[in-house]
Amino acid sequence: MKQVEKRRMCPNCRAFITTDDKICPYCQVEVGPKAAVRLNPAGALGGLIPHARFTTMMILLINTGLYLATVVHSYQSGSGTGMDIDSATLFDFGAKYRAAIWAGQWWRLVTAGFLHGGLIHILMNSWVLFDLGAQVEEHYGTARYIVLYFVSTVTGFLASSYWSPALSIGASAGILGLIGAMIAVGVRDRSSYGAAMRSVYMRWVFYIILIGLLPIFATDNAAHIGGLAGGFVIAYICGTPGYSAAKERIWQIAAGLALGITGLAFAQMFLWMTSQK
Numbered sequence: 001m002k003q004v005e006k007r008r009m010c011p012n013c014r015a016f017i018t019t020d021d022k023i024c025p026y027c028q029v030e031v032g033p034k035a036a037v038r039l040n041p042a043g044a045l046g047g048l049i050p051h052a053r054f055t056t057m058m059i060l061l062i063n064t065g066l067y068l069a070t071v072v073h074s075y076q077s078g079s080g081t082g083m084d085i086d087s088a089t090l091f092d093f094g095a096k097y098r099a100a101i102w103a104g105q106w107w108r109l110v111t112a113g114f115l116h117g118g119l120i121h122i123l124m125n126s127w128v129l130f131d132l133g134a135q136v137e138e139h140y141g142t143a144r145y146i147v148l149y150f151v152s153t154v155t156g157f158l159a160s161s162y163w164s165p166a167l168s169i170g171a172s173a174g175i176l177g178l179i180g181a182m183i184a185v186g187v188r189d190r191s192s193y194g195a196a197m198r199s200v201y202m203r204w205v206f207y208i209i210l211i212g213l214l215p216i217f218a219t220d221n222a223a224h225i226g227g228l229a230g231g232f233v234i235a236y237i238c239g240t241p242g243y244s245a246a247k248e249r250i251w252q253i254a255a256g257l258a259l260g261i262t263g264l265a266f267a268q269m270f271l272w273m274t275s276q277k
Helices: 034-038 052-076 087-092 098-102 109-115 119-163 171-186 192-210 221-238 245-274
Strands: 007-008 016-018
Touching: 016 098, 034 192, 052 087, 052 109, 052 119, 087 192, 098 119, 109 119, 109 245, 119 171, 119 192, 171 192, 192 221, 221 245
Parallel strands: none
Antiparallel strands: 007 016
């Protein structure tokens, strides 16, 4: 995995080069720093949070805040068990549920991706997202990362809704989308490095799907596959950042729309939840 972090793609010839290269050894074109570094070389909060982890940290903070809110709500209702959240609370906070989504509560396709059912659940997802998110943002830049995570979450829970009527939640749909994005990097690169990269992340997919088949975990593999497909398709289409300001502006607008729809989804969830009291 260390090798992945040291590699990037030349914006001119699309060959993989190292982060230390100032001139591409293949096409001899001068290259700048990675997209994430160009956007904010000092990082956020006075450099306390590296920019490559800033978006990931914001997602983790939202996930944690919502988890704590559901713990309190579950405790107050008397239905929760320790740090595990009861189904009624998860439903109130926007879990995926086929009947509700088909009835018009579209926001559950978004909000479900920020909810977790227990302490182990959120810790496992946070651990994977913390490292994986930084790798994806370094390769694709912040705007594409946001679009990838948003689309993967929606396609994941949309696939889950078609597959099963059951309640479902978790960041793993978005996480599988990020894995799909890294597989797309390997597919686009035909070198031995690309093959190695595909192999690494395909093993991730194999292990996650395999674990999901074990009854003890009750994992939503439909959401995983839907998220993986969504992330791969978007990443394969969008590619990694280049130096075209117009093209990058398109992805910035798309990221803004993704954030706006996410905010609207949570607003709809809150209005619906308060209307039920």
